[in-house]
Amino acid sequence: MTSGAGGGGHTRRGVVRSHTVISPDTDTPDHDGTFDATDGPAEVGTAYHGGEGWDGGTGYEDTPKRGRPRVDMATLLSLAPAAPAAGLPVQARRVLALLEPGVLSVAEVSARLELPGGVVRAVAAGLVAGGHVRAADPFVPRAQPHERDFLERVLHGLQRL
Amino acid sequence: MASSASERGYLPDGARSVKIVVLGAFGVGKTTFVGTVSEMRPLRTEERLTRAGELVDDVAVDTKSTTTVAMDFGRRTLAGGIVVYLFGAPGQPRFAAMIRSLLTGALGGLVLVDTRHIDRSYASIDLLEEAGVPYVVAVNTFSESPGYSEAVLRDALTLPDDRPLVFVDARTMQSAKHALVALVTDILRPAGSHTP
Numbered sequence: 001m002t003s004g005a006g007g008g009g010h011t012r013r014g015v016v017r018s019h020t021v022i023s024p025d026t027d028t029p030d031h032d033g034t035f036d037a038t039d040g041p042a043e044v045g046t047a048y049h050g051g052e053g054w055d056g057g058t059g060y061e062d063t064p065k066r067g068r069p070r071v072d073m074a075t076l077l078s079l080a081p082a083a084p085a086a087g088l089p090v091q092a093r094r095v096l097a098l099l100e101p102g103v104l105s106v107a108e109v110s111a112r113l114e115l116p117g118g119v120v121r122a123v124a125a126g127l128v129a130g131g132h133v134r135a136a137d138p139f140v141p142r143a144q145p146h147e148r149d150f151l152e153r154v155l156h157g158l159q160r161l
Numbered sequence: 162m163a164s165s166a167s168e169r170g171y172l173p174d175g176a177r178s179v180k181i182v183v184l185g186a187f188g189v190g191k192t193t194f195v196g197t198v199s200e201m202r203p204l205r206t207e208e209r210l211t212r213a214g215e216l217v218d219d220v221a222v223d224t225k226s227t228t229t230v231a232m233d234f235g236r237r238t239l240a241g242g243i244v245v246y247l248f249g250a251p252g253q254p255r256f257a258a259m260i261r262s263l264l265t266g267a268l269g270g271l272v273l274v275d276t277r278h279i280d281r282s283y284a285s286i287d288l289l290e291e292a293g294v295p296y297v298v299a300v301n302t303f304s305e306s307p308g309y310s311e312a313v314l315r316d317a318l319t320l321p322d323d324r325p326l327v328f329v330d331a332r333t334m335q336s337a338k339h340a341l342v343a344l345v346t347d348i349l350r351p352a353g354s355h356t357p
Contacts, residue, residue: 012283012319072266073206073234074180074246076172102171105178105246107234111204117232118208138180138246138266141348148349150243154179154268155345157239161198161338 068125073107073117074138077124083131091115091123096132170201176242181344182263184252184288185273186281190301191249192233194273194331198247198341199235207231208259230256232263245341252285260288269344270296273331276306279317286318295348299329299340 079099088096094113098104104112110120127133141147167173183191196203210228234248250256250263252272264270270289274282282298289296298320302308309317311326320326325343330336 012287070265072180073248073263074178074266076176076178076244078174101166101169103174103176104171105236105244107206107246107248108170108204108236110206111234116209116229117206136177138178138268140266140268150177151345151349153241154239154243154245155342155349157241157243158245158338158341158345160240161237161334 068129069135071106071121071124071128071135072138073105073110073121075106075124076103076136077106077109077127078103078134078136080131080134085132088127088130088132089123091119092127092132095120095123095127099133172238172244173242176238176244178244178246179268180246180248180266181341182260182267182270182294183247183249183273184260184270184282184285185249186253186275186278186285187251189273189275189278189281190303190331191251191273194271194299194301194329194337194340195233195235195247195249197331197334197337198237198245200237201235203233203235203249205231205233210256210259230259252282252288254284257284257288261292264289264292264294267294269348270294271340271344272296272298273329274298274300274314274318275303276300276309276314277303279314282318286320295344297325297327297340297344297347299327299331301331302328 077095077099079096085093085096091113095109098109098112106120106124107117109115109124110117113120115123124133124135128135139147139150141151183194185191192203207229210230230251232248232250234246236247237245239245248263250260252260270285272282272285272289286296286298298314298318300314314320315322315326318326325347327340327343329340
Protein backbone atom coordinates (compact mmCIF):
# COMPACT_ATOMS: atom_id res chain seq x y z
CA MET A 1 0.00 0.00 0.00
CA THR A 2 2.87 2.32 -0.60
CA SER A 3 2.19 5.31 -2.72
CA GLY A 4 4.83 7.95 -2.92
CA ALA A 5 4.45 11.46 -4.22
CA GLY A 6 2.32 11.47 -7.30
CA GLY A 7 1.71 7.74 -7.06
CA GLY A 8 -1.47 5.81 -6.51
CA GLY A 9 -4.91 6.55 -7.81
CA HIS A 10 -6.15 8.39 -4.74
CA THR A 11 -6.88 12.04 -4.67
CA ARG A 12 -8.08 14.36 -2.03
CA ARG A 13 -11.62 15.50 -2.28
CA GLY A 14 -9.97 18.71 -3.32
CA VAL A 15 -12.58 21.22 -2.29
CA VAL A 16 -10.62 24.18 -1.06
CA ARG A 17 -12.30 26.51 1.31
CA SER A 18 -11.18 29.80 2.70
CA HIS A 19 -10.27 29.81 6.34
CA THR A 20 -12.95 30.96 8.62
CA VAL A 21 -12.19 30.45 12.23
CA ILE A 22 -14.89 28.58 14.04
CA SER A 23 -15.72 29.73 17.50
CA PRO A 24 -16.73 27.21 20.12
CA ASP A 25 -20.46 26.88 20.12
CA THR A 26 -22.17 27.77 23.32
CA ASP A 27 -25.69 26.87 24.10
CA THR A 28 -28.32 29.25 25.30
CA PRO A 29 -27.50 30.12 28.89
CA ASP A 30 -30.61 28.85 30.56
CA HIS A 31 -28.78 26.84 33.20
CA ASP A 32 -30.99 25.54 35.85
CA GLY A 33 -28.01 24.36 37.83
CA THR A 34 -29.66 21.18 38.93
CA PHE A 35 -28.93 17.57 38.15
CA ASP A 36 -32.36 16.10 38.48
CA ALA A 37 -33.26 12.83 36.83
CA THR A 38 -35.80 14.50 34.57
CA ASP A 39 -32.97 15.88 32.50
CA GLY A 40 -33.52 13.20 29.93
CA PRO A 41 -31.50 10.54 28.21
CA ALA A 42 -29.01 12.73 26.33
CA GLU A 43 -25.34 11.92 26.61
CA VAL A 44 -24.61 14.63 29.12
CA GLY A 45 -27.41 13.63 31.45
CA THR A 46 -26.57 9.96 31.25
CA ALA A 47 -22.89 10.47 31.82
CA TYR A 48 -23.43 12.95 34.56
CA HIS A 49 -25.72 10.70 36.50
CA GLY A 50 -22.82 8.38 36.75
CA GLY A 51 -24.41 5.09 35.66
CA GLU A 52 -22.43 3.34 32.98
CA GLY A 53 -21.13 6.70 31.82
CA TRP A 54 -22.21 6.08 28.26
CA ASP A 55 -25.59 5.66 26.74
CA GLY A 56 -24.63 3.41 23.86
CA GLY A 57 -26.28 5.70 21.33
CA THR A 58 -25.52 5.64 17.66
CA GLY A 59 -22.29 7.10 16.50
CA TYR A 60 -20.14 9.71 18.11
CA GLU A 61 -22.12 12.13 20.18
CA ASP A 62 -20.87 15.47 21.26
CA THR A 63 -23.99 17.55 21.23
CA PRO A 64 -24.04 19.53 24.41
CA LYS A 65 -27.12 19.18 26.46
CA ARG A 66 -29.39 22.13 26.12
CA GLY A 67 -28.69 24.69 28.77
CA ARG A 68 -25.22 23.42 29.56
CA PRO A 69 -22.06 25.00 28.24
CA ARG A 70 -19.97 23.19 25.68
CA VAL A 71 -16.76 22.13 27.36
CA ASP A 72 -13.65 21.61 25.27
CA MET A 73 -10.89 19.06 25.85
CA ALA A 74 -8.55 22.04 26.29
CA THR A 75 -10.89 23.95 28.60
CA LEU A 76 -9.12 24.75 31.86
CA LEU A 77 -11.07 23.85 34.99
CA SER A 78 -10.69 25.27 38.47
CA LEU A 79 -12.74 25.01 41.62
CA ALA A 80 -15.30 27.68 42.33
CA PRO A 81 -15.12 27.95 46.11
CA ALA A 82 -18.80 28.60 46.75
CA ALA A 83 -20.90 25.59 45.87
CA PRO A 84 -21.04 22.59 48.23
CA ALA A 85 -20.24 19.20 46.72
CA ALA A 86 -22.69 17.29 48.91
CA GLY A 87 -25.16 15.23 46.96
CA LEU A 88 -23.22 15.26 43.72
CA PRO A 89 -22.72 12.01 41.80
CA VAL A 90 -19.51 10.13 42.39
CA GLN A 91 -17.81 11.09 39.12
CA ALA A 92 -18.51 14.75 39.79
CA ARG A 93 -17.01 14.46 43.26
CA ARG A 94 -13.94 12.74 41.81
CA VAL A 95 -13.45 15.67 39.44
CA LEU A 96 -13.82 18.19 42.25
CA ALA A 97 -11.32 16.31 44.41
CA LEU A 98 -8.81 16.20 41.56
CA LEU A 99 -9.11 19.95 41.06
CA GLU A 100 -8.53 20.72 44.73
CA PRO A 101 -4.81 21.61 44.33
CA GLY A 102 -5.12 23.70 41.17
CA VAL A 103 -6.05 24.10 37.53
CA LEU A 104 -6.19 21.26 34.99
CA SER A 105 -7.57 20.85 31.50
CA VAL A 106 -10.50 18.57 30.73
CA ALA A 107 -8.08 16.29 28.87
CA GLU A 108 -5.85 15.95 31.93
CA VAL A 109 -8.84 15.18 34.13
CA SER A 110 -9.86 12.51 31.61
CA ALA A 111 -6.39 10.94 31.59
CA ARG A 112 -5.88 11.08 35.35
CA LEU A 113 -9.29 9.69 36.23
CA GLU A 114 -9.18 7.25 33.31
CA LEU A 115 -12.56 8.37 32.10
CA PRO A 116 -13.43 8.87 28.42
CA GLY A 117 -13.18 12.45 27.20
CA GLY A 118 -16.91 12.62 26.44
CA VAL A 119 -17.78 11.63 29.98
CA VAL A 120 -15.49 14.24 31.52
CA ARG A 121 -16.81 16.95 29.19
CA ALA A 122 -20.32 16.08 30.28
CA VAL A 123 -19.49 15.97 33.99
CA ALA A 124 -17.55 19.23 33.72
CA ALA A 125 -20.42 20.92 31.88
CA GLY A 126 -22.72 19.95 34.71
CA LEU A 127 -20.29 21.23 37.33
CA VAL A 128 -19.90 24.52 35.48
CA ALA A 129 -23.65 24.89 35.17
CA GLY A 130 -24.03 24.13 38.87
CA GLY A 131 -21.46 26.73 39.86
CA HIS A 132 -18.97 24.22 41.27
CA VAL A 133 -16.28 24.73 38.68
CA ARG A 134 -14.99 27.65 36.64
CA ALA A 135 -14.10 26.98 33.04
CA ALA A 136 -11.77 28.91 30.73
CA ASP A 137 -12.19 27.88 27.12
CA PRO A 138 -9.20 27.67 24.79
CA PHE A 139 -8.36 30.84 22.93
CA VAL A 140 -9.70 31.08 19.40
CA PRO A 141 -9.16 34.27 17.41
CA ARG A 142 -12.27 35.91 16.05
CA ALA A 143 -10.48 38.48 13.93
CA GLN A 144 -10.62 41.22 16.52
CA PRO A 145 -7.58 43.49 16.59
CA HIS A 146 -6.76 43.08 20.28
CA GLU A 147 -6.53 39.33 19.81
CA ARG A 148 -3.42 39.81 17.70
CA ASP A 149 -1.63 40.73 20.93
CA PHE A 150 -2.41 37.35 22.42
CA LEU A 151 -1.40 35.52 19.26
CA GLU A 152 1.86 37.43 19.16
CA ARG A 153 2.53 36.37 22.73
CA VAL A 154 1.92 32.76 21.66
CA LEU A 155 4.29 33.21 18.73
CA HIS A 156 7.03 34.80 20.81
CA GLY A 157 6.59 32.16 23.48
CA LEU A 158 7.06 29.41 20.90
CA GLN A 159 10.07 31.14 19.37
CA ARG A 160 11.76 31.20 22.74
CA LEU A 161 11.42 27.44 23.26
CA MET B 162 2.15 24.82 48.49
CA ALA B 163 2.01 26.29 45.00
CA SER B 164 5.29 24.71 43.98
CA SER B 165 4.20 21.22 44.93
CA ALA B 166 0.95 21.69 43.02
CA SER B 167 2.92 22.73 39.94
CA GLU B 168 5.26 19.77 40.41
CA ARG B 169 2.20 17.56 40.22
CA GLY B 170 1.26 19.12 36.92
CA TYR B 171 -1.26 21.69 38.08
CA LEU B 172 -1.43 25.01 36.29
CA PRO B 173 -1.52 28.39 38.01
CA ASP B 174 -4.73 30.40 38.30
CA GLY B 175 -5.32 32.61 35.30
CA ALA B 176 -3.62 30.28 32.83
CA ARG B 177 -4.96 30.54 29.30
CA SER B 178 -5.01 27.56 26.95
CA VAL B 179 -4.71 27.19 23.20
CA LYS B 180 -5.39 23.95 21.38
CA ILE B 181 -3.45 22.63 18.43
CA VAL B 182 -4.52 19.38 16.81
CA VAL B 183 -1.90 17.11 15.25
CA LEU B 184 -3.49 14.92 12.61
CA GLY B 185 -2.05 12.16 10.49
CA ALA B 186 -2.14 8.48 9.75
CA PHE B 187 -1.07 5.74 12.12
CA GLY B 188 2.68 5.59 12.62
CA VAL B 189 3.41 8.97 11.09
CA GLY B 190 4.89 10.36 14.30
CA LYS B 191 2.02 12.19 15.98
CA THR B 192 2.85 10.85 19.42
CA THR B 193 6.54 11.54 18.88
CA PHE B 194 5.79 15.12 17.90
CA VAL B 195 3.51 15.64 20.89
CA GLY B 196 6.09 14.09 23.22
CA THR B 197 8.90 16.24 21.84
CA VAL B 198 7.04 19.47 22.51
CA SER B 199 5.34 18.46 25.76
CA GLU B 200 6.77 19.48 29.11
CA MET B 201 5.31 16.34 30.64
CA ARG B 202 5.11 12.74 29.57
CA PRO B 203 2.26 12.63 27.04
CA LEU B 204 -1.01 11.49 28.52
CA ARG B 205 -3.67 9.46 26.85
CA THR B 206 -7.37 10.07 26.73
CA GLU B 207 -9.93 8.15 24.81
CA GLU B 208 -13.17 8.74 23.05
CA ARG B 209 -15.75 6.04 22.59
CA LEU B 210 -17.50 5.68 19.31
CA THR B 211 -20.54 3.51 19.35
CA ARG B 212 -20.29 2.45 15.76
CA ALA B 213 -18.75 -0.88 14.89
CA GLY B 214 -15.25 -0.44 13.58
CA GLU B 215 -12.54 -2.64 12.26
CA LEU B 216 -9.45 -3.49 14.23
CA VAL B 217 -7.08 -1.03 12.67
CA ASP B 218 -4.41 1.46 13.55
CA ASP B 219 -5.09 3.37 16.74
CA VAL B 220 -8.34 1.56 17.29
CA ALA B 221 -9.09 -1.31 19.60
CA VAL B 222 -12.48 -2.91 19.45
CA ASP B 223 -14.01 -3.03 22.91
CA THR B 224 -17.21 -4.76 22.21
CA LYS B 225 -19.19 -5.54 19.13
CA SER B 226 -20.60 -2.03 18.99
CA THR B 227 -18.14 0.21 20.81
CA THR B 228 -14.87 1.44 19.42
CA THR B 229 -12.32 3.32 21.45
CA VAL B 230 -10.10 5.89 19.81
CA ALA B 231 -7.03 6.88 21.76
CA MET B 232 -5.63 10.38 21.65
CA ASP B 233 -2.25 11.25 23.04
CA PHE B 234 -1.85 14.76 24.24
CA GLY B 235 0.75 16.93 25.84
CA ARG B 236 1.15 20.50 26.90
CA ARG B 237 3.76 23.20 26.90
CA THR B 238 3.60 26.25 29.12
CA LEU B 239 4.83 29.45 27.51
CA ALA B 240 5.68 32.76 29.14
CA GLY B 241 2.74 34.67 30.54
CA GLY B 242 0.70 31.65 31.62
CA ILE B 243 -0.15 30.54 28.08
CA VAL B 244 -0.51 26.77 27.87
CA VAL B 245 -0.37 25.09 24.48
CA TYR B 246 -2.22 21.78 24.35
CA LEU B 247 -1.29 19.42 21.55
CA PHE B 248 -3.69 16.62 20.68
CA GLY B 249 -2.59 13.84 18.38
CA ALA B 250 -5.51 12.15 16.63
CA PRO B 251 -5.89 9.72 13.74
CA GLY B 252 -7.19 11.48 10.65
CA GLN B 253 -9.10 8.54 9.17
CA PRO B 254 -12.50 9.36 7.69
CA ARG B 255 -14.27 6.98 10.06
CA PHE B 256 -13.36 9.27 12.96
CA ALA B 257 -14.58 12.38 11.20
CA ALA B 258 -17.23 13.26 13.77
CA MET B 259 -14.77 13.00 16.63
CA ILE B 260 -12.13 14.99 14.76
CA ARG B 261 -14.64 17.71 13.87
CA SER B 262 -15.46 18.06 17.53
CA LEU B 263 -11.77 18.18 18.42
CA LEU B 264 -11.17 20.85 15.77
CA THR B 265 -13.86 23.07 17.26
CA GLY B 266 -12.03 25.52 19.45
CA ALA B 267 -8.66 24.71 17.94
CA LEU B 268 -6.25 27.50 17.12
CA GLY B 269 -4.86 25.47 14.26
CA GLY B 270 -3.89 22.09 12.95
CA LEU B 271 -0.74 20.33 11.96
CA VAL B 272 -0.85 17.52 9.41
CA LEU B 273 2.05 15.12 9.72
CA VAL B 274 2.95 13.44 6.44
CA ASP B 275 5.19 10.47 5.73
CA THR B 276 6.34 10.60 2.09
CA ARG B 277 6.07 6.80 1.88
CA HIS B 278 2.31 7.06 2.38
CA ILE B 279 1.26 10.45 1.14
CA ASP B 280 -2.28 9.33 0.35
CA ARG B 281 -2.88 8.52 4.00
CA SER B 282 -2.81 12.22 4.86
CA TYR B 283 -5.54 13.27 2.43
CA ALA B 284 -8.33 12.69 4.93
CA SER B 285 -6.63 14.83 7.58
CA ILE B 286 -6.24 17.74 5.17
CA ASP B 287 -9.84 17.37 4.02
CA LEU B 288 -11.10 17.48 7.60
CA LEU B 289 -9.13 20.66 8.33
CA GLU B 290 -10.27 22.33 5.12
CA GLU B 291 -13.84 21.40 5.88
CA ALA B 292 -13.62 22.77 9.42
CA GLY B 293 -12.01 25.98 8.19
CA VAL B 294 -9.21 25.60 10.71
CA PRO B 295 -5.83 27.04 9.66
CA TYR B 296 -3.21 24.34 9.26
CA VAL B 297 0.34 23.62 8.26
CA VAL B 298 1.56 20.46 6.56
CA ALA B 299 4.64 19.07 8.27
CA VAL B 300 6.52 16.40 6.34
CA ASN B 301 8.17 14.13 8.88
CA THR B 302 11.60 13.26 7.57
CA PHE B 303 12.17 9.61 8.35
CA SER B 304 15.63 8.54 7.25
CA GLU B 305 14.27 5.83 4.97
CA SER B 306 11.57 8.03 3.41
CA PRO B 307 12.00 9.16 -0.16
CA GLY B 308 12.86 12.83 -0.47
CA TYR B 309 10.66 14.92 -2.72
CA SER B 310 10.75 18.57 -3.56
CA GLU B 311 8.18 20.88 -2.01
CA ALA B 312 6.55 21.40 -5.42
CA VAL B 313 6.07 17.66 -5.95
CA LEU B 314 4.67 17.22 -2.45
CA ARG B 315 2.29 20.16 -2.84
CA ASP B 316 1.04 18.70 -6.09
CA ALA B 317 0.59 15.23 -4.59
CA LEU B 318 -1.31 16.68 -1.63
CA THR B 319 -3.34 19.13 -3.75
CA LEU B 320 -2.20 21.64 -1.16
CA PRO B 321 -3.54 25.17 -1.65
CA ASP B 322 -0.79 27.70 -2.35
CA ASP B 323 -1.48 29.62 0.83
CA ARG B 324 -0.98 26.61 3.12
CA PRO B 325 2.53 26.41 4.53
CA LEU B 326 4.53 23.20 4.09
CA VAL B 327 7.48 22.54 6.34
CA PHE B 328 9.87 19.64 6.84
CA VAL B 329 10.22 18.39 10.39
CA ASP B 330 12.06 15.83 12.43
CA ALA B 331 9.38 15.13 15.02
CA ARG B 332 12.07 13.90 17.43
CA THR B 333 13.80 17.22 17.86
CA MET B 334 12.50 20.22 19.74
CA GLN B 335 13.92 22.87 17.41
CA SER B 336 12.33 21.20 14.42
CA ALA B 337 8.95 20.69 16.08
CA LYS B 338 9.06 24.27 17.30
CA HIS B 339 9.70 25.43 13.73
CA ALA B 340 6.46 23.77 12.59
CA LEU B 341 4.44 25.39 15.40
CA VAL B 342 5.99 28.79 14.70
CA ALA B 343 5.04 28.38 11.02
CA LEU B 344 1.46 27.67 12.06
CA VAL B 345 1.05 30.65 14.38
CA THR B 346 2.87 32.93 11.92
CA ASP B 347 0.36 31.88 9.29
CA ILE B 348 -2.59 32.57 11.61
CA LEU B 349 -1.16 36.04 12.30
CA ARG B 350 -0.98 36.96 8.63
CA PRO B 351 -3.42 39.76 7.92
CA ALA B 352 -6.77 38.54 6.59
CA GLY B 353 -6.59 39.48 2.92
CA SER B 354 -3.15 38.06 2.39
CA HIS B 355 -4.71 34.61 2.39
CA THR B 356 -5.37 33.79 -1.23
CA PRO B 357 -8.94 32.59 -1.65
